[in-house]
Amino acid sequence: MTKPTVVTLNDLKVACENCSLSRLCLPMGLDEKDVTRLDQIINRTKPHHRNDYLFREGDTFKGIYAVKTGSIKTYISREDGSDQVLGFHLPGEIIGLDAIETGSHGCTAKVLETTAVCLIPYEKLEKLSVEIPSLQHQMFRLMSREITNESNMLILLGKRNADERLATFLLSLSQRYKQRGFSATEFNLSMSRNEIGNYLGLAVETVSRLFTRFQDEGILKVERKHIELLDLEALKGICDSSPRQNNHQNSA
Amino acid sequence: MTKPTVVTLNDLKVACENCSLSRLCLPMGLDEKDVTRLDQIINRTKPHHRNDYLFREGDTFKGIYAVKTGSIKTYISREDGSDQVLGFHLPGEIIGLDAIETGSHGCTAKVLETTAVCLIPYEKLEKLSVEIPSLQHQMFRLMSREITNESNMLILLGKRNADERLATFLLSLSQRYKQRGFSATEFNLSMSRNEIGNYLGLAVETVSRLFTRFQDEGILKVERKHIELLDLEALKGICDSSPRQNNHQNSA
DNA sequence: TTAAAATATTGATCCAGATCAATAAAAACT
DNA sequence: AGTTTTTATTGATCTGGATCAATATTTTAA
Structure with missing residues (x-):
């Protein structure tokens, strides 16, 4: 001291x-x-x-x-x-x-x-x-x-569909903001839709459509860069949902 | 000594x-x-x-x-x-x-x-x-x-198409074998088609079809696990070919 | 040796998400 | 304030590669 x-x-x-x-x-x-x-x-x-x-x-x-x-x-x-x-x-x-x-x-x-x-x-x-x-x-x-x-x-990038990618991305930001003492449910995106899409391996149009759909489903509220996550549980549900790519490789 | x-x-x-x-x-x-x-x-x-x-x-x-x-x-x-x-x-x-x-x-x-x-x-x-x-x-x-x-x-996984993925994978193996004193052009794959596909974010059928096509094009010879790379330059060409995903993000 | 299981190939069909296109809304200049 | 540029949204269409399906080949088990 x-x-x-x-x-x-x-x-x-x-x-x-x-x-x-x-x-x-x-x-x-x-x-x-x-x-x-x-x-x-x-x-x-x-x-x-x-x-x-x-x-x-x-x-x-x-x-x-x-x-x-x-x-x-x-x-x-x-x-x-x-x-x-x-x-x-x-x-x-x-x-x-x-x-x-x-x-x-x-x-x-x-x-x-x-x-x-x-x-x-x-x-x-x-x-x-x-x-x-x-x-x-x-x-x-x-x-x-x-x-x-x-x-x-x-x-x-290898296994998840578009919904899961965006949901995972938003939850990651949420957790990281929370760790840093900011709100876990309300924050501003400092990156563009284009940059989000690029990062997630999606077209910008897909990102835009997903934001719209998530909003319609009541999962979040988005206005331009400002995001409010209304239903974290729903987002988590999306992250590990569909069992796609059921490859039994060598289950030995 | x-x-x-x-x-x-x-x-x-x-x-x-x-x-x-x-x-x-x-x-x-x-x-x-x-x-x-x-x-x-x-x-x-x-x-x-x-x-x-x-x-x-x-x-x-x-x-x-x-x-x-x-x-x-x-x-x-x-x-x-x-x-x-x-x-x-x-x-x-x-x-x-x-x-x-x-x-x-x-x-x-x-x-x-x-x-x-x-x-x-x-x-x-x-x-x-x-x-x-x-x-x-x-x-x-x-x-x-x-x-x-x-x-x-x-x-x-984020940006390359199926051809580029498999070509990159094969060249990576080639270089790594070469570094280790093995042939850069002839080796055995120790992994299954399924595992290759999984790694590259492709379906096993796609991997199989690509091997067949690459062989038809004279780029390689494949028999089961045994691979012979006949045209390394062609493979390299495939790796950085198509300009897809032309995102001008913020070109500032 | 034969049977069963896993792996690979090839063909037919389908679909998630890319691409194309048009408009709207912000942001950045002048 | 108006003009240009960038960014975002929404709709229509297209396609690469997934999925489904059938068969062939190899490996493993018995």
Whole structure:
């Protein structure tokens, strides 16, 4: 509490130990002293604005980013102009872990709304992880979670129909907002219908029609970007409904 | 070279330093001394046979597995009996990284053909990674690569048509076999058509028809599980062909 | 060796969701 | 305020690949 270290007002605004997200973010599980050490390697910049790039495909990898406020989308472009949205990233989430192996970014990170991020320089982070076992532990956990998240998306894209995809997407946002202390049932979408469709492997028209239908069915209320989830149970029901793709593979 | 340590014949057969895969696997980038330390925590078991499980969904996470010989599939089951194959794993590849965060396995690993694996107990590995920075480095790299691989699958499932999916799959196998010193153009599929279809988000009938068509077009020769790739360039052409999904999102 | 079960192939039909098209409504410029 | 551009909605049509169905082949069991 009464640390003797001199901190400026500016530092106070941004330090991990004063950040409400630290229990979700990289500092999770670190003790006070170690958080301070981590803090010292982190670069904070002024807020980024809509359509800014945090990094682009092919950029040299400098470090991973933690979202503080706002939201980010990551996507991969193909030469023919088609994109694949890989994810939407909310406060407390980490971006850029896929670039560690190759040393350059394999996707582009674009700002969806005014957003503040922390840049954690990777080389320093790796050195510090050797010195702070709990930091290494947390890095392994974060990367492991990322792998699990992507596996879940593979199921979504490989096996689920349009209804299930959108319902799962909305519930995911709901849960993540809730974890962050926001309403689980009322929020604004920072991404367009097009981006949602792209992420979910659906055409924009399909997304639009689904929103309309879900609203007609009383499951939610949608007006432009504003969403109100009226029946979470119904949404959950949609997520794991139809038994399609009954492949008995080798049930041995 | 002339290490004074006493090793039994059995040890010799299996130690990382005598394993031809070490340049692909966990020991990559470690010096001789560190490989020996890593070796000491690794458990080797007798070969597993077709349809054995390495671990099942929900099992307590003990450690990660490195495939030595043979092949493994990982998949997630749903209560309704439908599965999603997450991957096929060849020698030198690591399985189980997704379980680090939760402490229990989120997918099942099933043996496709007689297979030898190394089990690397996770707690010991984490401790050792603090002591051996190059091991921590390699772990970060491996996990990062896993994230990249899964991103690539997301594109495949989200945006590519059936032809592109199968062509990409075959080329991936080709490259991975080549890296491991096997033929890039002739190999046996250890998985069924059903499993391929499941992995690629296609019906088994579609996979079967594609094999037939690719053969008719002179791109490959297929007989049951045996594949001969006759025209790698044609396959590559199929992988990045059609410009579908021309979404101009926000081209800002 | 034969029987039963699993796996693969091929053909016919169907449908969820893509694509095409038109309009409406916001947002961004001027 | 008006004009252009982007984004969203709704309807009509089309199609890639799923599903259904029948048969053939291979593997496993007995």
